[in-house]
Amino acid sequence: MSIVTVQLGQCGNQIGHEVFNAICSDVHGTHGLCSKKENESYHDACKERFFREEESEVPVARAVLVDMEPKVISQTLSTAARSGHWKYDDRSYFCQKQGSGNNWANGYSVHGPRHKEVIMDLVQKEAEKCDRLGGFFTIMSMAGGTGSGLGAFVTQCLRDAFPTSFILNHVIWPYGTGEVIVQNYNSVLTLSHLYQSSDALLVHENDVIHKICAQLMNIKQISFRDVNQVIAHQLGSVFQPTYAAEGGLHYSKNPLGDLMETLVPHPEFKMLGLRNIPQMPENSLAYSTFSWPGLIKHLRQMLIANAKMEEGIDWQVRPPRLGSSVPSSHSTNKPLHFNTSIANLVILRGKDTHTVDLGSFRDPSLYTSWLNPQDAFNAWKTPRTFNKYEKSASLVSNSQFLLKPLDNVVGKAWNMFASKAYIHQYTKFGIEEEDFLDSFTALEQVISSYTIL
Amino acid sequence: MTQSVVVQVGQCGNQVGCRFWDLALREHAAVNKKGIYDEALSSFFRNVDTRSGADGPGIYKGKICSLKARALLIDMEEGVVNEILQGPLRDVFDSKQLITDVSGSGNNWAVGHKLYGCQYRENIVEKLRKTAEHCDCLQCFFIIHSMGGGTGSGLGTFVLSLLEDEFPEVYRFVTSVYPSGEDDVITSPYNSVLAMKELNEHADCVLPIENESLFDIVNKIHQMVSSGKLGSTVKQNSVVTSSAGSAKPAQEKPFDAMNNIVANLLLNLTSSARFEGSLNMDLNEISMNLVPFPRLHYLVSSLTPLYTLADVNVPSRRLDQMFSDAFSRDHQLIQADPKHSLYLACALLVRGNVQLSDLRRNIERLKPSLHFVSWNQEGWKTGLCSVPPVGHSHSLLALANNTCIKPTFTELKDRFMKLYKKKAHLHHYLHIDGMEQSCFSEALSSLSDLIEEYNELDATKGGPRTDPPRLKIAL
Numbered sequence: 001m002s003i004v005t006v007q008l009g010q011c012g013n014q015i016g017h018e019v020f021n022a023i024c025s026d027v028h029g030t031h032g033l034c035s036k037k038e039n040e041s042y043h044d045a046c047k048e049r050f051f052r053e054e055e056s057e058v059p060v061a062r063a064v065l066v067d068m069e070p071k072v073i074s075q076t077l078s079t080a081a082r083s084g085h086w087k088y089d090d091r092s093y094f095c096q097k098q099g100s101g102n103n104w105a106n107g108y109s110v111h112g113p114r115h116k117e118v119i120m121d122l123v124q125k126e127a128e129k130c131d132r133l134g135g136f137f138t139i140m141s142m143a144g145g146t147g148s149g150l151g152a153f154v155t156q157c158l159r160d161a162f163p164t165s166f167i168l169n170h171v172i173w174p175y176g177t178g179e180v181i182v183q184n185y186n187s188v189l190t191l192s193h194l195y196q197s198s199d200a201l202l203v204h205e206n207d208v209i210h211k212i213c214a215q216l217m218n219i220k221q222i223s224f225r226d227v228n229q230v231i232a233h234q235l236g237s238v239f240q241p242t243y244a245a246e247g248g249l250h251y252s253k254n255p256l257g258d259l260m261e262t263l264v265p266h267p268e269f270k271m272l273g274l275r276n277i278p279q280m281p282e283n284s285l286a287y288s289t290f291s292w293p294g295l296i297k298h299l300r301q302m303l304i305a306n307a308k309m310e311e312g313i314d315w316q317v318r319p320p321r322l323g324s325s326v327p328s329s330h331s332t333n334k335p336l337h338f339n340t341s342i343a344n345l346v347i348l349r350g351k352d353t354h355t356v357d358l359g360s361f362r363d364p365s366l367y368t369s370w371l372n373p374q375d376a377f378n379a380w381k382t383p384r385t386f387n388k389y390e391k392s393a394s395l396v397s398n399s400q401f402l403l404k405p406l407d408n409v410v411g412k413a414w415n416m417f418a419s420k421a422y423i424h425q426y427t428k429f430g431i432e433e434e435d436f437l438d439s440f441t442a443l444e445q446v447i448s449s450y451t452i453l
Numbered sequence: 454m455t456q457s458v459v460v461q462v463g464q465c466g467n468q469v470g471c472r473f474w475d476l477a478l479r480e481h482a483a484v485n486k487k488g489i490y491d492e493a494l495s496s497f498f499r500n501v502d503t504r505s506g507a508d509g510p511g512i513y514k515g516k517i518c519s520l521k522a523r524a525l526l527i528d529m530e531e532g533v534v535n536e537i538l539q540g541p542l543r544d545v546f547d548s549k550q551l552i553t554d555v556s557g558s559g560n561n562w563a564v565g566h567k568l569y570g571c572q573y574r575e576n577i578v579e580k581l582r583k584t585a586e587h588c589d590c591l592q593c594f595f596i597i598h599s600m601g602g603g604t605g606s607g608l609g610t611f612v613l614s615l616l617e618d619e620f621p622e623v624y625r626f627v628t629s630v631y632p633s634g635e636d637d638v639i640t641s642p643y644n645s646v647l648a649m650k651e652l653n654e655h656a657d658c659v660l661p662i663e664n665e666s667l668f669d670i671v672n673k674i675h676q677m678v679s680s681g682k683l684g685s686t687v688k689q690n691s692v693v694t695s696s697a698g699s700a701k702p703a704q705e706k707p708f709d710a711m712n713n714i715v716a717n718l719l720l721n722l723t724s725s726a727r728f729e730g731s732l733n734m735d736l737n738e739i740s741m742n743l744v745p746f747p748r749l750h751y752l753v754s755s756l757t758p759l760y761t762l763a764d765v766n767v768p769s770r771r772l773d774q775m776f777s778d779a780f781s782r783d784h785q786l787i788q789a790d791p792k793h794s795l796y797l798a799c800a801l802l803v804r805g806n807v808q809l810s811d812l813r814r815n816i817e818r819l820k821p822s823l824h825f826v827s828w829n830q831e832g833w834k835t836g837l838c839s840v841p842p843v844g845h846s847h848s849l850l851a852l853a854n855n856t857c858i859k860p861t862f863t864e865l866k867d868r869f870m871k872l873y874k875k876k877a878h879l880h881h882y883l884h885i886d887g888m889e890q891s892c893f894s895e896a897l898s899s900l901s902d903l904i905e906e907y908n909e910l911d912a913t914k915g916g917p918r919t920d921p922p923r924l925k926i927a928l
Contacts, residue, residue, distance in 0.1 A: 010733060070454055070492070071729050097455050097590035101737030102834075145738075177816055177831045179732065181742040181798050210813070222810035224731040224837075411923065412831070418921035419828040421745035421797075440924055448926045 001134030001253050003049055003239075004126045005063040006154065009100075009147025010072045011172050012139040013065055014224065017076045018232035019139070020061045022387065023050055024086045026236060032384035033351060042384045045241035045251035051086065052129055059086050062130065064122045065093035066154070068100045068111055068146045092126060094119050100145025104186040105429035107149020108193075112157075120157055127162070135166030135256035137239075142190045143174035143183035152193040159197035166256040169198045170235065173205040173405055182422050184413035189431070191406075192439035195270060195446065199260050202272045203402055204231050208308040215311055216279045233387060234276045237394040242347055242380035252380065262378040263343045263398045265371060268449050273401030275302050276394045277310050285388055292348075292356045295393050299346070300360050306339040306401060319365035340453040341367050341399035343376045350391040353381040368453050403450045410443050454492040455592035457723065457736070458584050459524045460612055463558075463565075463605025465630050466598040467526055467533045468708055473597070473716040474522050474545055475699040476843075479690075480720055483843045484728070490517045493727040497523055499587055521547050523588065525580055527612070529569055529604045530557035550584065552576055558603025562644040563885035563892075565607020566651075571887070577612060578619060585620065592726075593624040593736045595719060600648045601632030601641030610651035617655045624740055626722075627656045628715060631787070631861060633665045634868070640878050642868035643893075649865070650896040653903060657740050659751045660718065660852075661861065663787040667711035670694070673783065674759055691844025692760040693717050698843065717842065718754055718786065721850040724804055725838040731809070734802055734836025742834040743798045743854045748903060753791055753853045755784040758845070772807065772847070776815035779851040780823070787861055794857035795914045796825045800834040802850045805841025812837065826910060827918050856914075859907040866900055873897070 007016035027046050031039050051059035061080070065088065067073050073095050081087045094115065100107040127133050136158055140147030151169075158167055171194070174183045194201055209230050213222045217230065241251040244258055252258055264270055277299050278290055298310050305317040317337050344366075348356055364373040386392050416422070417436060427433075461470030481494050490500040498520040522545045528534050531553050538546065552573055558565040585591050594616050598605030616625055629652065632641040652659050671694050678692070689697040694710035725734040744750045757778040779801070782790040803812055816833055825832055842848050872878065873893065882888050 014731070069733070069735065071733065075729060098592055099733075099735045099737060101735060101741045103737075103741050145741075175813065177813075177820065178833045179835050180738075181829065181832045181834050210810070214810070220810075221808040223808045227809070411920070414923055415920055416828045421828055422741075424747050425741050425744070441926070444924045444926045 001049070001132045002052075002062055002130035003134050003137050003256060004123065004130065005050075005061070006123065006136060006138040006158075007063060007065045007076075008138060008140040008151040008154065009067055009144055011141035011144065012147050012151070013067055013072050013076045015170075015172070015228045015231055016063060016065070016139050017080060018225075018228040019235050020050065020063070020080070020086060021083065022229070022232040022236040023240065024083070026240060026387045028085060029388060030385065033390065034384045038384055041251060042241050042382070048131075049134070049239070049241065049255070058084070060089050061086060062126055063088060063092065064119070064126055066095070066119055066146075066150065068096045068107070068150065069098060070095045092122055094122055100149060102143075102145045102180050102182060102186070103425060103429060104145060104149035104152075104189045105426040105431035107145045107151070108153045108189070109149075109430040111146070111150050112153030116153075116157055119154060120161060123158065124161070133162075133165060134254055135168065136162070137168050137170065137256070139170045141172040141174065142187040143172075143178070143180045144186065148186045148190040152190050155194055156197045166260055167198050168200050168202060168256055168259065169194050170202050170204070172231075173203055173207075173409075175206045175210070176408070182425070184409050184416060185422065185426070185436075187409050188413045188439050188443060189436070192442040195442060198270065200264050200270045200272050202274060202396070204234070204274065205308075205405060212279055212309050216309060217281050219281075230279070233279075234274055234394070237276050237349065237386055237392055238274065238347060238396055240349070240386055242349070242382045244380055251382075258380075259345065259396065262345050263396060265343060265375075268446065269342050269398055271398070271402040271406070271446070271450070273397050273399065274394065275299065275309075275397070276392070277302070278389065278392070279309065282388065290391050292352065292391060295391060296356065296358065296360065299393050299395055303341065303344065303395060303397060303399065304339055304366065305337060319363065321365070339400045341376070341397055342453065343367075343371065343398045344378075345396045346377075346379045347394040347396070348379065348381045348392075350383070350385040350389065352391075353383055356381075400450055400453060403447065406443065406450075407447055410440065410447065414440060454496060455590045455726065456496050456523060456588035457593040457595055458581075458588070458591065459497070459522070459595045459597065460527065461524065462527045462596065462598045462609035462612060463602055464528065464530075464533045464599075465602065466596075466605045466609065467528055467537065469597050469628070469630070469712045469715045470524065470526070471537050471540075471542060472696070472709060472712040473719055474524070474542055475696065476713065476716045476720060478520070478545070479699040480843055484840055488517050490515050494520070495589075496723065496727045499523060520545060522550075523584055525550050525552070525577075525584060527552045527577070527604070527608060529554040529565065529608065531555060550580060552580065558607060560601075560638050560640055560644065561603045561881055561885070562607035562647045563882040563888040565603045565605075565609070566611045566647070567607075567885050567887040569604070569608050570611035573608075574615070577615060581616070581619065591620070591623050593626055594620070596625065596627045597715075598627070599630040599632070600645040601630075601636055601638050602644060606644040606648040610648045610655075613651055614655045624657045624736055625655065626736070627652060627659045628662065628719065629659055630662045630664065630715075631865070633663060634864065640872070640881070642865060642872055643878070643882065645865055646869045646900055647892065647896045649862075649903075650899040653748055653899050656750060658744065660754050661751055661787050661858065662715055663861070664711065665788055666786050667714050669783060670714060670759065671710045677760070688760070688844045693756055694759075714756065714786070717756060718850070721756060721802060721804065721842065721848065724840065724842070725802060725836045728838050728840035730836065730838035730840075732835060732837040734800070734834070734838075738834070739800060739852065743800055743852060745797055745829070745854070746906070749797065749854060749906060751854070751858050753789055753855050753858055754786050755779050755851045756786070757784055757849050759784075772811055773815055773818070775847070775849050776819060779849050780819060787858065789855070789857035789861065791853045791855040791857045792823060794824070794855050794859075795911055796823055796829075796832065797854040797856070797910065798829060798832045798834065799823075799854070800836070800852040802836040802838065802852075803847065804838045804849070805845060805847030807837065807847045809837065824914055827913060856907045856911050859904060859911070862900060862904050862907075866897070866904065869897065
């Protein structure tokens with residue numbers, strides 16, 4: 001099954017480009033330390049999932065590029081074509097001249113309806129070129145105007161036009177000390193709207209990735225390109241082909257569907273976080289060896305202690321003891337800082353994955369009580385290495401990972417809203433104070449739900 | 454890609470405007486090596502086929518034939534505009550883009566606004582429509598004028614309100630040169646306050662400039678360059694006051710150095726809209742992020758660095774110095790000290806070889822020493838443009854919506870009151886058709902209201918922070 005990627009706004013297009021780059025270079029880079037047959041299966045599965053063949057020899061990404069101003073898209077198209085390994089379809093993009101001015105209302109209420117037909121037409125064309133459509137993957141930031149506002153509108157349109165398809169929104173959480181002054185308003189409006197039409201929101205926080213670049217990747221002068229490449233690596237580690245079941249005969253055909261099924265049992269809980277280990281500069285890879293027990297131990301502690309990366313993990317945090325008289329869903333029973341999960345997915349790639357013991361992730365004390373531990377945890381594996389890492393483990397988690405960031409953003413936005421600052425910029429384009437209040441209410445509900453896990 | 458049109462009104466407006474076009478050509482010449490008319494050029498210039506006068510071949514990808522500025526030059530006396538048309542920039546302006554008269558406005562806002570406004574209204578509208586028609590997607594009007602005189606102040610603000618009526622969806626950015634305390638035009642307080650009302654009501658963003666600040670910057674550079682304190686030589690074309698490398702001949706006129714600073718301000722402001730970068734900052738984003746309430750749209754600006762040294766290696770300490778300087782009072786283009794007042798919002802537009810991490814590091818470093826309003830504690834808007842200005846490897850433009858601008862307004866009001874209480878020179882204004890006493894009292898109350906809004910914000914500074922209670926959800 002194939003996934004159609006929709007890249008929205010400057011951020012969405014810049015990241016999307018790096019994602020296809022990462023996937024392509026993974027496939028071409030090495031033979032993946034596995035058998036030739038295995039490698040070919042991997043290659044074919046990946047190709048079908050993300051690319052299509054055209055008369056040109058180079059595979060074409062299954063993607064639609066959308067932006068309200070032309071500079072980024074034209075750069076993205078030309079840089080991809082120059083790589084020589086893959087390219088975008090030259091006609092599969094839509095752009096305008098003026099941009100959205102960081103204004104969510106402009107993106108959602110003005111650009112959205114105005115350009116709906118043309119954009120959905122492009123998506124339809126791309127969807128029709130899939131033998132079987134596995135769903136949509138949208139990439140956007142929350143802080144600006146196009147990715148956030150137009151992105152929310154497009155997601156709604158996707159839901160209306162493809163009611164049974166899976167929609168996964170990849171959302172970039174902006175730096176805490178802003179890039180955009182009204183980013184908290186834009187974020188609140190985006191998240192509340194996406195929650196209604198999307199199946200799940202997979203989040204990357206700029207602050208976290210920045211730290212990874214600084215501390216793990218040792219990059220001295222970090223640029224957005226560096227940040228985007230780390231994000232692309234993490235996404236690739238989730239979406240490259242894997243076997244869904246132990247001893248499976250063929251690569252999983254329906255990654256988005258499988259993801260939703262394992263991780264989103266209830267529509268109130270859609271916020272997914274992503275962790276990947278190990279993460280290091282490429283030139284150090286040759287000198288490092290890892291053991292699976294070590295990697296799994298670190299990954300599990302990252303989950304429990306809500307650590308953002310493999311350095312600085314708080315090893316003091318422990319899951320609560322089961323069998324105590326107070327039911328484990330009562331929040332006072334939990335030790336401080338313990339991150340409660342609803343469901344988790346671990347993805348293992350590389351050497352000896354069949355030997356890995358994941359029992360520690362099945363520990364019921366990690367989870368809320370309302371799912372069986374067998375259902376709450378899943379693992380996907382492949383013996384084929386990813387992107388030159390001999391062993392690589394990723395965790396996609398529906399847990400309290402994003403509770404604090406969400407609470408922060410809503411808090412700051414509410415603070416600004418109380419003074420009515422900038423509201424005139426939104427009402428100018430048709431988003432009224434009641435719309436803001438609806439969004440705040442919806443998100444306070446989500447926060448509350450995640451808090452009492 | 455969008456286009457912008459510059460409307461330069463009055464002597465000051467046209468002199469600054471002239472420097473702007475000169476330096477804009479210099480900037481594009483440095484970047485555009487192949488002589489191809491590209492999208493960046495089209496934001497301020499048309500590509501005209503000189504034979505037919507119509508727009509030239511293959512816009513984008515076609516060779517440059519003849520570049521014409523997207524500009525309207527307005528002055529009620531001929532001297533300044535004539536000089537421009539006889540100078541090296543004469544081919545850049547279309548003779549149809551001019552509106553001139555003979556006798557000037559006599560430093561009288563009423564003459565500029567009511568008399569000439571009425572007289573030239575249709576002519577102005579027609580010429581504006583023409584320039585707009587040549588634009589694929591017109592995003593912004595830049596008005597350049599001074600506040601103290603008659604034409605720039607009166608007719609300039611008339612054009613502003615005209616733009617709002619005729620082109621309501623296009624942004625209006627106004628660069629206004631405010632008179633200093635020792636201004637030799639006696640009636641400049643009247644002209645300025647009458648103009649302020651128009652700016653309050655019709656402008657999207659105002660960039661106030663004070664001659665004193667420009668003068669101080671020019672002096673500072675002069676001292677640094679001539680004192681020989683600098684180890685190596687200064688790159689001439691990098692100096693923010695210099696016209697080196699532009700069309701202008703070496704003999705510079707006295708105001709040229711100061712006007713070059715303003716020209717550079719406008720170039721930096723529009724750089725991210727014209728050139729690519731990893732985090733673009735368009736003009737509509739500036740208005741969106743820096744104007745929290747409709748009338749508080751006055752932005753204090755600063756440019757750094759003022760010059761570059763000839764040696765190329767820039768250790769990161771120099772880079773950090775650039776960020777620190779942007780907040781120091783002697784780099785601001787008005788007499789104000791933003792560091793000791795209250796920030797409502799701040800934008801940093803970085804050009805050239807500066808990475809995201811440098812920007813973030815400096816924001817973290819400088820934040821603790823700045824006071825931000827309680828509902829916008831982390832209110833930064835940032836932009837990264839890859840193309841540096843001519844002669845620099847990197848530069849920074851800081852735009853602040855800050856209460857430090859209040860003294861400029863209160864002093865203006867005081868000078869106005871000194872004259873108004875005695876009704877001095879009032880008859881020159883009142884005998885103009887359409888002018889009444891109420892124009893003065895309304896303008897005064899508009900200014901007073903604005904000052905009061907800044908006062909209220911200042912009152913919150915340093916006070917205890919009580920966050921409003923969050924919504925409670927029933928479980």
